[in-house]
Amino acid sequence: MAFIELKGVTLDLPIYEVHGRSLKRQLAQLGRRNAIAEGNDGVVIVRALSDVSVRFESGQRIGLIGHNGAGKSTILRVMAGIYAPTAGEVAREGKVVPLLDISLGMDDNSTGLQNIRLRGLLLGMTDSELKAKQQEIADFCELGDYLDLPIRTYSSGMRVRLAFAISTAVDAEILLLDEVMGVGDASFMHKAQARLADLHRRAEIVVLAMHSNAEIRRTCDTVLWMDHGGVRMFGPTEEIVSAYEAYVSA
Amino acid sequence: MLKFAVTDLKQSMASWRLWMLLGWIEIRQRYARSRLGPFWLTISMGVVIASIGVVYGTLFGQKMSDYLPYLAASLVSWGMFASTVQEGSTAYISNAAYIRQVATAKLIYVLQVPWRNLIILAHNFVIILLLLAIFGVPSWATLPLFIPGLVILTLNATWMAMLTGLFSARFRDLPQIIASLVQVAFYVTPIMYRPEALTRFSFLVRLNPLTYLLDVVRQPLLGQVPSMQTYVLTIGMAIVGWLLALTVTSRYLKRISYWI
Numbered sequence: 147m148a149f150i151e152l153k154g155v156t157l158d159l160p161i162y163e164v165h166g167r168s169l170k171r172q173l174a175q176l177g178r179r180n181a182i183a184e185g186n187d188g189v190v191i192v193r194a195l196s197d198v199s200v201r202f203e204s205g206q207r208i209g210l211i212g213h214n215g216a217g218k219s220t221i222l223r224v225m226a227g228i229y230a231p232t233a234g235e236v237a238r239e240g241k242v243v244p245l246l247d248i249s250l251g252m253d254d255n256s257t258g259l260q261n262i263r264l265r266g267l268l269l270g271m272t273d274s275e276l277k278a279k280q281q282e283i284a285d286f287c288e289l290g291d292y293l294d295l296p297i298r299t300y301s302s303g304m305r306v307r308l309a310f311a312i313s314t315a316v317d318a319e320i321l322l323l324d325e326v327m328g329v330g331d332a333s334f335m336h337k338a339q340a341r342l343a344d345l346h347r348r349a350e351i352v353v354l355a356m357h358s359n360a361e362i363r364r365t366c367d368t369v370l371w372m373d374h375g376g377v378r379m380f381g382p383t384e385e386i387v388s389a390y391e392a393y394v395s396a
Numbered sequence: 397m398l399k400f401a402v403t404d405l406k407q408s409m410a411s412w413r414l415w416m417l418l419g420w421i422e423i424r425q426r427y428a429r430s431r432l433g434p435f436w437l438t439i440s441m442g443v444v445i446a447s448i449g450v451v452y453g454t455l456f457g458q459k460m461s462d463y464l465p466y467l468a469a470s471l472v473s474w475g476m477f478a479s480t481v482q483e484g485s486t487a488y489i490s491n492a493a494y495i496r497q498v499a500t501a502k503l504i505y506v507l508q509v510p511w512r513n514l515i516i517l518a519h520n521f522v523i524i525l526l527l528l529a530i531f532g533v534p535s536w537a538t539l540p541l542f543i544p545g546l547v548i549l550t551l552n553a554t555w556m557a558m559l560t561g562l563f564s565a566r567f568r569d570l571p572q573i574i575a576s577l578v579q580v581a582f583y584v585t586p587i588m589y590r591p592e593a594l595t596r597f598s599f600l601v602r603l604n605p606l607t608y609l610l611d612v613v614r615q616p617l618l619g620q621v622p623s624m625q626t627y628v629l630t631i632g633m634a635i636v637g638w639l640l641a642l643t644v645t646s647r648y649l650k651r652i653s654y655w656i
Contacts, residue, residue, distance in 0.1 A: 160654055227499035230650035244498060251497050255425045264421070267414040268498050296428075 147204045148240030148319040148350040150225050155234035157195040157224060157375075194220040195375045197234070202351050202368075204240075209366035209383065210355040211390055216372040218355040222246060222322045225353065240319030240350060243269055247324065248309040258293035258300075258308055259284075265312045279315045286341070287311035288334075307334060314345050321349040325356060359387050398639075401646035407501035415504040418491075419512035434519050441520045445471055452588050461531045468524050469614035470587045473546075476517040477553045477609065478578045480510045484557025485564035485571040492656040502652055503645070506561050510554045517546075524617060534619025541616035548630045549613050555637035562648055565655040581606055605633060 195217050202208055210218040223229045224236060226244035251268060252261045262283055266276045284293055287307045289300075297305060323342075346352050346365065356362055362369060362383065369386040371378040379386050408415065427433040445468050453463040484506060488495065491505045533539070564570040585606040586594065594601050601607050608626045615622045 162655070223496075228496060228653050230653075242499070246497055251494050253421050253425070255428045256421060260421075264417055267411065267417060268494060268500060270498075270500075273413060 149201065149203050149238070150320060150351065150353075151201040151235075151237040152198050152221075152224070152231075153235045153237070155195055155198045155224060155231040155236060156193070157220060157229060158232045159192045159194045159220070159229075161190045161192060193375055195224065195231070198375075198377055199234075200370060200377060200380055202353065204350040206351055206368050207346065207366045208351070208353045209362035209369045209387075210353065210372060211357075211359070211362060211369060211387070212372035212378070217375040218372055219246065219324055220375075221372065222324055222353065222355060225320075226322050238320070241270065241317070242320045242322065243313075243316045243318035244322040245313045245324070246322070248306065248313050252297060252305070252309060254298040255296050257296055258287075258289055261297055261308065262293075262312050265309070266315070269313065269316045271316055275317075283311045283315050286315075286337070303334075310338060310341075314341050318345070318349045320351045321345060321353070323352070323354040359391060363387055398642045398646050400649045401503075401642040404501045404503050404645070404649060405642070408503035408507055411501065411504055412507075414500070415508040416511055418504070419508040419515065422508070422512050423515060434516070437516055437519045438522050441472065441475070442523050445523060448588060456589060456593065465524070465527045465531055465534075466590065466614070466618060467588065468527050469617045470610060472517060472520045472524060473549060473610055473613040474582065474585070474587050475520065476513045477549055477606075478582065479516070480513045480550075480553035481556045481560055482571075482575055482578050483509050483513070484553075485560040485574050487557060487561035488565040488652055488656050489568075489571075495653055495656055502649060503558070506554070506558050509557050509561075510550050513553075514550065528617070538616045538619055538621055541621065542613065545613040545616055545622065548627075548634060549609055551634040552609055552630065552637060555634070555641040558641040558645055562645060562652070565652055566648075585610065605629065609633070 198217075198221065210221065212218055220229065222244065223246070224231055225238070226242055226246070227236070227238070228244070251265060253264055256264065259280070262280055263276060266279070271279070284290075287293075287304075287310070289304060289308060292300065292304065293308075297308065300308070343365075352365075354362075354365070366383050368381065369383045369390075370380045371386050371390055379389060423434055427436060430436060432439070445464065448471075449460070449464045449467050452458075453460055453467075456463070487505045487509050488502070494500070495502070495505070560570065560574050564574070584600050585604055586601050587610065591601045591607060591611075608629045611626050612622050612630045615626075
């Protein structure tokens with residue numbers, strides 16, 4: 147059974163200035179006594195998550211809400227294993243597929259088909275899985291012969307279609323989504339919704355960060371309200387979303 | 397102590413398809429839309445060897461039939477080594493977009509570098525074959541030793557790439573420092589000249605590990621058997637280097653996604 151458990155997770159993100167990362171700075175600091183005071187101007191540390199403890203079980207559909215910079219994307223990255231927590235523990239079981247920024251991580255000079263392979267491998271698909279799904283991906287994105295052209299020739303809409311088609315073809319046990327709804331033109335949007343719904347059905351756990359409360363109400367059964375890197379509220383959708391709406395309009 | 401890096405390495409090896417693809421993409425990108433594609437590598441290397449060969453061969457008073465194969469074997473192996481170490485320094489930096497999106501094993505980004513440079517070496521190898529065909533193969537018996545030699549060279553270049561990649565992700569002026577170090581190493585290592593030729597400062601050659609690293613690859617091509625000392629040194633270097641690189645990688649593996 148798939149699950150994700152965060153126990154007292156704290157994450158400090160170091161923000162390096164151009165100076166902060168240079169070796170010159172570091173060497174210059176060696177001779178100085180007041181290293182901390184000097185050091186502070188180079189590396190700024192942002193506490194992105196502080197003491198977050200939650201457990202998501204198989205079958206749950208979790209929505210993340212909160213204002214910008216509340217830590218929604220960061221917590222998704224922690225759950226995906228991209229960021230290791232500074233303190234605390236992350237326990238996880240099941241194949242995790244993060245769809246964080248679907249348009250990144252494609253190679254401009256490679257053709258559509260080559261990108262299907264690249265992105266598929268990056269998302270952890272096996273060779274046989276890729277072969278089996280290539281046709282289906284090609285059909286879904288409706289790019290036809292364009293798939294043989296390098297994707298730098300694509301319009302931004304075509305690019306997103308391709309990225310979306312590849313990313314959503316992966317079989318995930320735990321699916322992490324970050325605001326992926328704005329996909330392509332109206333007709334494609336409709337198809338994309340259906341495909342996402344199908345993807346949700348196949349996955350055991352879905353965690354999605356979204357700003358649309360209506361969408362959250364429709365798809366999620368549990369909601370995690372993040373505030374300043376911490377958990378503000380965690381519980382059934384209706385209760386939390388109502389509280390959040392009341393807070394926002396207040 | 398080595399645990400994290402070894403696990404990562406195993407996972408990376410298992411996804412060989414991914415790093416082989418990433419390596420190819422780089423090459424494809426560099427030569428996109430050119431008619432000859434990666435064979436431009438062969439051509440430019442050929443031009444370099446021909447011009448250095450003629451000028452320095454004359455300056456050093458060398459016999460062309462000896463000097464050209466020597467120079468070609470040296471430059472081609474050096475090219476593989478130097479670019480692996482140098483491109484290793486941007487291994488994580490230039491793949492930041494991937495690293496921030498998916499939690500793959502990290503060493504795939506390092507492994508693609510030696511792989512790419514082996515492909516380039518294969519293209520450049522045409523020149524060596526050509527020169528051997530023109531001037532004759534010095535000894536068929538020693539040729540097979542080229543393969544273990546290349547393995548040793550690649551293993552050594554890879555651990556260095558692991559280290560330069562990791563530290564460059566944290567300290568951004570390191571790629572420049574490494575580029576100039578590699579440039580200096582090119583002059584103090586017997587590549588254009590023969591090891592025996594440096595009579596006054598022979599310690600530069602004797603104490604330079606890169607001399608042995610090149611010897612282990614090029615000597616078999618030139619009809620010589622690398623000495624026992626050469627093998628012991630280079631293999632020892634590979635073992636110690638890998639242990640060091642894996643230890644350091646283990647220590648900082650989790651920080652990579654913060655640094656890039």
